[in-house]
Amino acid sequence: MSPTHPHPSDLSPETLVVSAGRPERVHDAPVNPPIVLSSTFVGTGTVVDGDRAYGRYSNPTWDPLEEAISALEGATVPSLVFGSGLAAVSAALSLVPVKGVLVMPTHSYQGALVMAQELAAKGLFVLRTVDIADTDEVISALTGAGERAASMLWLESPTNPMLEVADLRVLARSAKAVGALVVTDNTFSTPLVQKPLELGSDIVLHSVTKYLAGHSDVVLGSLTTSNAELRATLHHHRSIHGAIAGPFEAWLALRGLRTLALRVERSQATAGELARRLEAHGGVDAVRYPGLDSDPGHQRAKDQMHGFGSILGIEVSGGAAAAEAVVEALRIWTPATSLGGVESLIERRRRHANEPTSVPENLLRLSVGIENIEDLWADLEQALRRGATG
Numbered sequence: 001m002s003p004t005h006p007h008p009s010d011l012s013p014e015t016l017v018v019s020a021g022r023p024e025r026v027h028d029a030p031v032n033p034p035i036v037l038s039s040t041f042v043g044t045g046t047v048v049d050g051d052r053a054y055g056r057y058s059n060p061t062w063d064p065l066e067e068a069i070s071a072l073e074g075a076t077v078p079s080l081v082f083g084s085g086l087a088a089v090s091a092a093l094s095l096v097p098v099k100g101v102l103v104m105p106t107h108s109y110q111g112a113l114v115m116a117q118e119l120a121a122k123g124l125f126v127l128r129t130v131d132i133a134d135t136d137e138v139i140s141a142l143t144g145a146g147e148r149a150a151s152m153l154w155l156e157s158p159t160n161p162m163l164e165v166a167d168l169r170v171l172a173r174s175a176k177a178v179g180a181l182v183v184t185d186n187t188f189s190t191p192l193v194q195k196p197l198e199l200g201s202d203i204v205l206h207s208v209t210k211y212l213a214g215h216s217d218v219v220l221g222s223l224t225t226s227n228a229e230l231r232a233t234l235h236h237h238r239s240i241h242g243a244i245a246g247p248f249e250a251w252l253a254l255r256g257l258r259t260l261a262l263r264v265e266r267s268q269a270t271a272g273e274l275a276r277r278l279e280a281h282g283g284v285d286a287v288r289y290p291g292l293d294s295d296p297g298h299q300r301a302k303d304q305m306h307g308f309g310s311i312l313g314i315e316v317s318g319g320a321a322a323a324e325a326v327v328e329a330l331r332i333w334t335p336a337t338s339l340g341g342v343e344s345l346i347e348r349r350r351r352h353a354n355e356p357t358s359v360p361e362n363l364l365r366l367s368v369g370i371e372n373i374e375d376l377w378a379d380l381e382q383a384l385r386r387g388a389t390g
């Protein structure tokens with residue numbers, strides 16, 4: 001690399017989000033990478049020769065985003081962007097061999113869990129769901145206790161929407177011991193808060209839709225690994241199954257990524273303070289947030305995260321109806337699914353038919369945005385008051 005492009009590992013993440021994936025610094029070059037709209041590329045070679053060849057294999061607009069995500073996750077080969085987070089999930093699950101065993105958290109992202117359940121129901125592999133915070137339970141599912149050992153461990157921490165914290169280091173080591181691949185969905189934390197490759201994962205997954213893009217205006221996913229062979233397999237899967245990113249979406253995601261550090265810093269600080277205030281609020285039975293001293297995952301989160309993220313779960317006193325009343329009474333918080341955007345979102349998770357029944361009926365998931373904290377708090381307070389009386 002040229003001296004004007006220092007090696008990514010020399011730089012802090014706050015700098016990398018701004019500097020990674022820039023065009024080469026030559027006279028009159030644009031500061032931002034251009035959007036390339038072309039379905040095919042001039043050449044006589046093939047993708048195997050490293051040529052771009054065709055728009056399903058490669059697009060110059062993906063490259064800077066893939067480079068930037070890899071730099072942030074500390075990977076040594078470029079990431080792969082996909083048409084959605086679930087497309088990335090699909091590609092990752094394709095690595096489970098036929099009749100293999102997949103170990104997955106009971107409280108995984110709903111779409112990932114449904115996909116795994118459907119593939120398992122077809123007989124492609126065996127699915128073992130576990131309480132990912134219970135290390136002994138996960139290890140026994142990995143070894144198989146007399147049955148087949150696992151081929152893949154799926155990790156998500158903190159979990160969605162229960163905010164349970166897995167011991168990522170110990171679980172990755174235990175998975176390696178039985179020869180299982182480790183995939184970590186790092187969507188909730190972002191690479192600024194948690195770096196799964198450093199904690200022993202083979203592959204990191206993002207719903208780029210959420211924090212990385214950060215403005216609730218694109219749907220994209222990514223996979224990141226430092227294993228070139230795995231990357232080639234996943235690249236082949238993306239090319240052949242066709243779940244590719246549109247160039248415009250990839251460009252928007254990189255544009256959003258430039259402010260990731262500022263967004264995470266603000267939303268995380270606000271989430272921590274709101275969690276403390278909500279814990280002391282009479283209208284709330286429980287707050288789930290690993291940043292709280294009282295949270296069962298607090299120590300583990302401290303050991304493996306830099307901060308505690310910006311998602312929290314609250315259990316509203318008075319059950320599902322009271323929780324719905326709170327959501328309806330809010331004026332600044334937007335009632336919507338999804339998370340990780342600049343705007344604060346809230347939803348009662350059990351309104352989704354597929355949500356596991358172990359998720360409390362009165363649980364609201366809050367995705368804290370970057371608005372003023374006192375405005376967010378005043379809105380929550382008035383809604384909790386109305387929810388309690390409504």
Ligand SMILES: *Cc1c(COP(=O)(O)O)cnc(C)c1O
Pocket residue numbers: 084085086087109111112160185187188206207208209210219220221339
């Ligand atoms: C949203 C989400 C996904 C799925 O991503 P899409 O971009 O919606 O396809 C996967 N994992 C987590 C944790 C998510 O929040």
